[in-house]
Amino acid sequence: MTIQSSQEKRTEQTYVGVAYPRLEDLRLTTGKAKFLDDLSVPPGTHYAVILRSPYAHAKIKRIDAEDAIKVPGVRAVLTAVELLSVMDPLPLALRSPIRYYPIATDRARYAGEPVAVVIARTRAIAEDAASKVNVDYEPLEVVADIEKALAQGAPNVHEAVGSNTVWKKTFSYGDVGNAFEQAVKVVSVDVRVNGYTVPPMETFGVVAEYDRGSDVLTEWCNFIGPFTMAYVVAKALRLSQDRFRVIVPGDIGGSFGTKLAVYPYMALIGACSIFTGVPVKWIETRMEHFVGSTRAATRLSHLEMALSADGEFLGLKARITDDIGAYPRSPEPGHLLKSVSNFTGPYKIANLEISGEYVTTNTLPTSPIRAFGRPHLCIPLEKLVDKCAKITGTDPLELRKRNFIQPRDFPYTTASGGVYDSGDYGAAIEKLKQIFDLDGARADILEKRREGRLVGLGFAVGIEPSVSNMAYLDLAIPEEERQKATFMPHSGGQHSATLKIEPDGHIVARLDSCPQGQGHETVAAQLVASVLGVNPEDVRVLTGVDTFNVSWSISSGTYASRFGSLGISAVYSAALDMRKKLTEAASKLLGVSADDIVMENGVLFSKSRRDLKISSKRLVGTVYWNPGSDALKGGDHTLSVTRTFNVETLGPATLDNKVNASATYGFIGTAAAVEVDRDTGSVSILKYASVHDSGGSVNPGIVEQLCVGAANQAASHALHQELIHDDRGQPLNITFGDYYVRTAEDFFTPIFGSAAKKSPFTPLGTKGVSEGDNMTGPAALLIAIQDALYEYNADIDTVPFTAERIWSRFLSKNNLGESASSRSDVA
Amino acid sequence: MNRSIDIKINGKNYSDVVEDRLLLVNYIRDVAGLTGTHMGCDTGHCGACTIVMNGEAVKSCLILAVQAEGASVETVEGLASETGLHPLQVSFRRNFAVQCGFCTAGILMSALALLRNNPEPSPEDISKALTGNICRCEGYPNIVKAIEEASLVIRASKDLGREPRGKENEKEG
DSSP, X not given: OOSSOOSOOOOTTTTTTOOOOOSTHHHHTTTOOOOGGGSOOOTTOEEEEEEEOSSSSEEEEEEEOHHHHTSTTEEEEEEHHHHTTSOOOOOOSSOOSOOOOSSOSSEEOSTTOEEEEEEESSXXXXXXXXXXXXXXEEEOOOOOSHHHHHSTTOOOSSTTTTSSEEEEEEEEESOHHHHHHHOSEEEEEEEEEOOOOOOOSSOOEEEEEEETXXXXXXXXXXOOOOTHHHHHHHHHTTOOGGGEEEEOOSOOOOOTTGGGGGHHHHHHHHHHHHHHSSOXXXXXXXXXXXXXXXXXXXXXXXXXXXEOTTOOEEEEEEEEEEEOTTSOOTTTTHHHHTTSTTTTTTBOOOEEEEEEEEEOOSSOXXXXXXXXXXXXXXXXXXXXXXXXXXXXTOOHHHHHHHHBOOGGGOSEEOTTSOEEOOOOHHHHHHHHHHHHTHHHHHHHHHHHHHTTOEEEEEEEEEEEEESOOGGGGGGGSOHHHHHSTTOOOOOOOOEEEEEEEOTTSOEEEEESOOOSSSOHHHHHHHHHHHHHTSOGGGEEEEOSOBTTTSOOOTTOSSOTTHIIIIIHHHHHHHHHHHHXXXXXXXXXXXXXXXXXXXXXXXXXXXXXXXTOEEEHHHHHHHHHHOTTSTTTTTSOOOSEEEEEEOOTTOOOOOTTOOOOOOSEEEEEEEEEEEEEOTTTOOEEEEEEEEEXXXXXXXXXXXXXXXXXXXXHHHHHHHHTOOOOBOTTOOBOOOSTTTSOOOOTXXXXXXXXXXXXXXXXXXXXXXXXXXXXXXXXXXXXHHHHHHHHTGGGTOOOOEESOOHHXXXXXIISHHHHHHTHHHHHHHO | OEEEEEEEETTEEEEEEEETTOBHHHIIIIISOOTTSOOSOSXXXXXXXXXXXXXXXXXXXXXXXXXXXTOEEXXXXXXXXXXXXXXXXXXXXXXXXXXXXXXXXXXXXXHHHHHHHOSSOOHHXXXXXXXXXXXXXXXXXXXXXXXXXXXXXXXXXXXXTOOOSTTTTOOOO
16 A cells, blocks of 8 residues: 555544554564564674673682683683773763673672673583683672661772762752741651562563674664663774664564663673674573563662641652662663652642662662652652541542642642643542542442451552653762763753655655554554555554664663653654645645645645646655656655654753653552452452543553553562562572562453543643553552551551561561451451 | 474474474574564473464473474464464454563464363463463453453354364364
8 A cells, every 4th residue: 555545535633542453463463573583693693691690799710711612613702801802881870980891890799790701603502611611709798788788887889989879969949948847747658669670571682793894883682772872882882873783673572661771781792793703692591681681779768748737748858778789870870860850749749858879789780660760759659648648637539639730730840840741630530539439449348348358448649751851860960060061961852753755655654762562653653644644554664773774862762651752743743744745745736835735535636726636646756756847846855754853841950950851741540459368468459440641542552551561560569579689699589480470360450541631742642651550550559458457557668568578567476466456446 | 412303383394403402492483483482481481482282282492392203383373374364363453462472472372272172261261271371561451351352253253154264173183
């Protein structure tokens, strides 16, 4: 099919808002998709196996690879000694003397840190040879958690720092001191979020080919962006950007944020190819993924709310300590900084103080995991708000509504500089009550409690920011440095789309996104088809990035829910531009003004004189084959447009540390009803509902499927998922057998609701969506479990709240005696 | 040590000399070139590598290629027939049961084996049949719905006396 569709008339936006079946599924259900490991590799490709430190902290005294190198088929055994000849440290976002390489130099700082890379003809040979490499380690004292890292006399993970604190900062907005003085009550909570990950099905992978002829390093990798990291890798490999080509395939087997952290391996495998001169392929094993890829930060938070007599939130104070593993790699300290703009969530809180401390330990380094840092923020904040409701004797939803930013307030600037685009949070809460059947749920809880069952209700709300304005990372840099004329501030978060009509009329859309299951091809095809009057199947959409062939920027990629906000806007704008180009060319060929041209059914004609018309196929043909014609000569009628979409509010950070880290801000409200098993502490989800403000959906089927998955992931995280290590820093759950992952025997079907409030910042009003449940889900479940355990006065302060924790803390025999009196209240 | 093997994959005969230690999944992907079958964990937990071997759903990362000597193997590439997509493929698409798609091939093959053995599965039967398959996008509600719907379509087409599309009624082994 071509631009001249045989289908009946299509008016603009025909496919917008339609749950159109995904175009990607045709190849994904037939085994024809091409994930990274399915791509053909360059001739002479060798395979890399990474030897990793078994110690969490050890001096590397000697690496003996003599026997390994003798194995037939082995090309090289590379250690830091060789690779540092072609590599510099990976630049960090914060100022620090720490040098972060993708391979251990003199010391291994976490169990799983790469120590050597064996390069061989086949993976099996490389594995055989790796077992013959002997490393002489001198184990050192291990700092495995925050408490030990901050203890007096603790060994330093990095001696050059002289402490395990690598960054510390207090941000203050408004007059926090006064707010707390005015407060009638101050309510506080403490929450610990343990390190966890949301591991994707497809593991990390990189194929690197250094070509001596062109002096270009090409890497195929399942990296998701942002391409700031491609810049970081090029820097580390001493390559100018024109000598570093990154190709991300159109099919990526899930990421949930993790695949940003492919970048250290892009540096490592790239260095191996540069050093050896052969193409090198590395596909991560599942165990490597658990010990060596990435995780979310471990966080201790203490939050305090200053309350007025009528329950108004006067001020919020937060003390945050994040354990970010062995190296403070970029984009840390993002776990905290990414959320500074929207730290107060949907609430109107004018006075805010955030104290952040970043600590290194001998554990796996961190990076963004789905809803970067927001579970860490939302769980304590909503627990705090719930506690405020209890203390003031207010209905928890009413207290929230009382403190919400109101519809008339938008666009609303938060105390810390976030610019919220739109919302009607109160209306969303009403919708939530309705889809959850709150009255029915409350009656059901009472009934079950009469039967002696441990059941409870919980609510959580949150802001769902989309797009990442790099400016937020500038907050990590001291103000004095940011004041200097030489300092280059960062900002922006643009998305690009290129649309082309080929000489035969076929339409190709090229995005700078790296989707991992978000259905971008379908959504983009729906948009282009709607504007150009064709069917979605008529539009070939290319995703994945090739930095030599795509209009990309440092913010390219798929992370921070950016597609729903800026990606859709870029594609839609490009389609409008293309329609304008077609209209202008037609106006010249028909000799009428462009305003007079209408496009319908693949025909462009004059509104005033309907006999003046040209088929779009002939129009495209004329532009390509006869641009020298009298009508067209001298004009630019090329049928290729690239549109980059940005939002004006994504400016640099100010010196008083205000920043707007996101382009659009959605809203999510979640309600959960749970039952706790008295004998085991295990939690069943009786009912779960979320209402989402996505600003409107191009494809509601896709939005809903993403949110259904996110809600189940949220419960997996809340109830089960944590990366456990012993006090020597040894990871203890490194397979899908011992790190909890849900199966089809254990899922639940969330109730999905929409309460869209169009964004004034995007042409179709859309915002990013689908990370929300990952933050409000755990928060609502925690509050519901506390409610179910009210007779125990349960204060759940650790995430995940596993059955074991619930049982041993509250339900075990020792605790039964303590709670006997409160129990009689129920009976 | 090397050994010669004969395997039938999706009705086509393959004869090769392979190393004893070669896993069946690597044979299917790297030797036969059928990359629709994926590897997600190396430990047999995730099920991305599930194929149907002699009529049963099998994790192809847990057996050696030489153990499949003489076997008849079906992979996701063999699911659609000349007359069109298999009802499972159609209903996965219709029900938004695919997100990243990395687990999809394995889940389709587990579902295929289930529907042959139990043409009228309850949602509980479907969940049970999928316990060996992990979907990290956690799209299970849609997946279970899609399999249930496919079973209805297959049954309806049989009731109507029409040849069901695909190979779901083919007897194996």
